[in-house]
Amino acid sequence: MPDSATLLRDVFGFDAFRDGQEEIVQAVTAGENVLAIMPTGGGKSLCFQLPALMREGVTVVISPLIALMRDQVRALQEAGVAAGALTSGNTPEETEAVWDALEAGRLKLLYMAPERLAAGSAMGMLRRIGVSMIAVDEAHCVSQWGHDFRPDYLRIGELRRALDVPLAAFTATADAETQEEIVQKLFDGSPPRAFLRGFDRPNIHLAFTAKDGPRRQILEFAAARKGQSGIVYCGTRNKTETLSQGLREAGHTACYYHGGMEAEDRRTVETRFAREDGLIVVATVAFGMGIDKPDIRWVAHADLPKSIEAYYQEIGRAGRDGGPAETLTLFGPDDIRLRRTQIDEGLAPADRRDADHGRLNALLGLAEALECRRKTLLGYFGETAEKCGHCDLCDTPADVFDGTMAVRKALSAILRTEEWFGSGHLIDILLGNETDKVLARRHDQIQTFGVGKEYTRPQWQAIFRQMMGHDLVRPDRERHGALRMTEAAKPILRGEAGIELRRDSIRKATRRPAVKAMVSDEDAPLLSALKAKRRFLAEAAKVPAYVIFPDRTLIEMAETRPGTLDQMARIAGVGAKKLERYGALFLEVITGAIEELHPARRKLAGRGTAEVYDQLLEVQAELSRGMDGVDKPLSCSASQLAKVAQMRPDDSQGVVRVLGERRAERFAAAFLDVLRAAS
Incomplete structure (x- = not known):
C-alpha cells in the first residue's frame, strides 16, 4: 500500500499537505474516532478521502447535499478512485454501476444522504458490503441548535454502534455548544480525538454597512467586481428574482436560486455556477452548503443572516482557492425585526429560542463592532486574534463616543418598568411621549420619563440595537419580547463600568422602516x-x-x-x-x-348568559350552607347553573323544573333576583 505522501501526489496532485491535514489523515487512517473542525477551503474532504484509500474495505461518507456528493464523486472518479453515490438523483445506470462495484469489492468510497439511513434495508446493505469507516461531512447538521439541522443526522450514532467501526466527523462551523452536541450525538459522549484547526480565513475581507438603498449598494458592489464569480444572499425568494434581474440589466451574467424552484431548474443553476466564469447567483440560503467552486471571489448579503454561524458558513464559500476574496453584509432595523419574528414564530423549544436570540445578539455585535471584525468573529468561536488589518474597520476605524450615559438611561427605564416592556414603549418613556399606554401605567411619573430627548426615536432604536449587540439586553420570550437585562449590563447601570457606541450608526438612524409593520413594535x-x-x-x-x-x-x-x-x-x-x-x-x-372553567361555563363565554352564570355561581357560594350558614352544604352542578342562565325561568316552579325541589328551596328566590336584574 503506497504511503500517504505518495497517494497525495499521485492521486490528488498535491506536493504537500495543507496546514493540519497530515495529522488528521494519520489519525483517521489509524482508525481513531476523530472530530475535525477546519475552515472552509481548508481541505476537509481530503482528510477522509485519502485515508479511505489506505484502509481495507469501504468508507461510507454521509453528506447532506446531492450536488455536493455528485461533485466529489465525479472528481474522485476523474482521479482514478473507485467512488460512487446512492442518491435519489442517480440515473438507473449510475445506481447499477455502484452496485456492480460494491459486489465486485472495487468501491472504496460510498456517498449517501442521511435520509437514506431511515430505510430499513440500508443497515443490512452496509453490513454486507464490508464498511470499515464512517465519515460525516458537515457534522454540525447533527446539532438541533444549529441553522442547518438535519434530523436524519441523529441516526448516524446508531449506525456507528451497529457497524462497530471508527467515525470521523468534519465541519467548518461549530461553536463550543455545537461541538459538545456532535460528541454526544455521534460518539455517545465519549470524546473523540479532536482537531481544531482554527476558523480564520485571512484571505477574506470582511465588511458590514447599514442599509441605505440596498439595491443600489449591491449593484455598486457587483459593478466594482464585474466579471468575477459571486453570490448574493437574500432573505426572500422574491428578492432573489428581482435583484438578479437588476444585475442582468446592469450588464452582469446573473441568475437566481431558491427552494421554490423546480428541482431541474435548481440543478441547472448549480451546473452553470460550477462551470461558468463570472456568473453571479442571487439566492436564498437554500443555495450553498458544500459548494466546491474554488474561485468565488465575493459574497454579499442583501439581508442580515440568521446567526454568526450562518454568516461564517456563507462567506466561507468565497476564496476557497486561497486567493483574495471580499464580502459585504447589509443590515438594518427591518432585518433585525424579521429575524426576531422568525425566532419567535418558530416551533423550536423555548430554550432553543432563547439561545437563538443570543446568537442573533452576537451577530448584531459583529455588525456594530467597534474594532477589527475578524477579531470579533474569531472571538465568538473561542479564538484570540490581533487586529487583522484586512477588514473594513481596520481600513477605516469606527467613529465611537462614550455612550455610557445613554445606555444607563435606557437600562434605568427597563429597570423602573420592571423589565415588562419592549423598546417601543421604553423609547416613548425616554422621549417623554404621553401615549395612552404610558399614562395608563403611570410611567410619566417615573424618574426616567423624558430624560432622553437629546436623541430621536430612530437614534434610540440604534442605541438599543447596539445594546443588544453588546448582549446587555435580550428579548424575554415569556414576556413576549420585553427586554431583560443580562449580567453584563449591571456594572454599567451601577456606574462601575462604561461603554462606547458607534456614532455613525446613530447618526445614520434617520430612515423610517421601508415596510409598515402589521402591529406596533410593542405587540x-x-x-x-x-x-x-x-x-x-x-x-x-x-x-x-x-x-x-x-x-x-x-x-x-x-x-x-x-x-x-x-x-x-x-x-x-x-x-x-x-x-x-x-x-x-x-x-x-x-x-x-x-x-x-368548567366546560358548561366555557360554552357560555362571550354571551350575555356568561355574566348571569357567574352571578348565579357567586350567589350559590353565599347560600351553600343556607341563609344562616349552618345548614348542610348544597350546590348545583355547572350544567344546572348554565341551564338556569340560558332558560331564565320567571317563577319558582320554573326553577324547580331545572334544579329539583330540594335545590330550588334553597336557591330559587336568590336566583330569581339575579335573573330579574339581568333582564
Whole structure:
C-alpha cells in the first residue's frame, strides 16, 4: 500500500499537505474516532478521502447535499478512485454501476444522504458490503441548535454502534455548544480525538454597512467586481428574482436560486455556477452548503443572516482557492425585526429560542463592532486574534463616543418598568411621549420619563440595537419580547463600568422602516407567539393556517390582549365553535396561564348568559350552607347553573323544573333576583 505522501501526489496532485491535514489523515487512517473542525477551503474532504484509500474495505461518507456528493464523486472518479453515490438523483445506470462495484469489492468510497439511513434495508446493505469507516461531512447538521439541522443526522450514532467501526466527523462551523452536541450525538459522549484547526480565513475581507438603498449598494458592489464569480444572499425568494434581474440589466451574467424552484431548474443553476466564469447567483440560503467552486471571489448579503454561524458558513464559500476574496453584509432595523419574528414564530423549544436570540445578539455585535471584525468573529468561536488589518474597520476605524450615559438611561427605564416592556414603549418613556399606554401605567411619573430627548426615536432604536449587540439586553420570550437585562449590563447601570457606541450608526438612524409593520413594535412579539401557536395547530390538523384564525384576528388579539375567554369571545373572527376549540390555547399564549372553567361555563363565554352564570355561581357560594350558614352544604352542578342562565325561568316552579325541589328551596328566590336584574 503506497504511503500517504505518495497517494497525495499521485492521486490528488498535491506536493504537500495543507496546514493540519497530515495529522488528521494519520489519525483517521489509524482508525481513531476523530472530530475535525477546519475552515472552509481548508481541505476537509481530503482528510477522509485519502485515508479511505489506505484502509481495507469501504468508507461510507454521509453528506447532506446531492450536488455536493455528485461533485466529489465525479472528481474522485476523474482521479482514478473507485467512488460512487446512492442518491435519489442517480440515473438507473449510475445506481447499477455502484452496485456492480460494491459486489465486485472495487468501491472504496460510498456517498449517501442521511435520509437514506431511515430505510430499513440500508443497515443490512452496509453490513454486507464490508464498511470499515464512517465519515460525516458537515457534522454540525447533527446539532438541533444549529441553522442547518438535519434530523436524519441523529441516526448516524446508531449506525456507528451497529457497524462497530471508527467515525470521523468534519465541519467548518461549530461553536463550543455545537461541538459538545456532535460528541454526544455521534460518539455517545465519549470524546473523540479532536482537531481544531482554527476558523480564520485571512484571505477574506470582511465588511458590514447599514442599509441605505440596498439595491443600489449591491449593484455598486457587483459593478466594482464585474466579471468575477459571486453570490448574493437574500432573505426572500422574491428578492432573489428581482435583484438578479437588476444585475442582468446592469450588464452582469446573473441568475437566481431558491427552494421554490423546480428541482431541474435548481440543478441547472448549480451546473452553470460550477462551470461558468463570472456568473453571479442571487439566492436564498437554500443555495450553498458544500459548494466546491474554488474561485468565488465575493459574497454579499442583501439581508442580515440568521446567526454568526450562518454568516461564517456563507462567506466561507468565497476564496476557497486561497486567493483574495471580499464580502459585504447589509443590515438594518427591518432585518433585525424579521429575524426576531422568525425566532419567535418558530416551533423550536423555548430554550432553543432563547439561545437563538443570543446568537442573533452576537451577530448584531459583529455588525456594530467597534474594532477589527475578524477579531470579533474569531472571538465568538473561542479564538484570540490581533487586529487583522484586512477588514473594513481596520481600513477605516469606527467613529465611537462614550455612550455610557445613554445606555444607563435606557437600562434605568427597563429597570423602573420592571423589565415588562419592549423598546417601543421604553423609547416613548425616554422621549417623554404621553401615549395612552404610558399614562395608563403611570410611567410619566417615573424618574426616567423624558430624560432622553437629546436623541430621536430612530437614534434610540440604534442605541438599543447596539445594546443588544453588546448582549446587555435580550428579548424575554415569556414576556413576549420585553427586554431583560443580562449580567453584563449591571456594572454599567451601577456606574462601575462604561461603554462606547458607534456614532455613525446613530447618526445614520434617520430612515423610517421601508415596510409598515402589521402591529406596533410593542405587540409584534406577542403576534409572533400567536402565529407560532396557530402554525402548530394548523400543521397538526393538516389545514392552512388561516383556517384556524386569519391574521386580522390574531392582530386584534395581540393589540387588545384579552385576559379571559369572555373577552376573547369579543374578538372578530372568534365564533362560539372556535372559542370552544381554540380559545383556551390562545389565551394561554397571551396570559401565560390557563383559565380554569368548567366546560358548561366555557360554552357560555362571550354571551350575555356568561355574566348571569357567574352571578348565579357567586350567589350559590353565599347560600351553600343556607341563609344562616349552618345548614348542610348544597350546590348545583355547572350544567344546572348554565341551564338556569340560558332558560331564565320567571317563577319558582320554573326553577324547580331545572334544579329539583330540594335545590330550588334553597336557591330559587336568590336566583330569581339575579335573573330579574339581568333582564
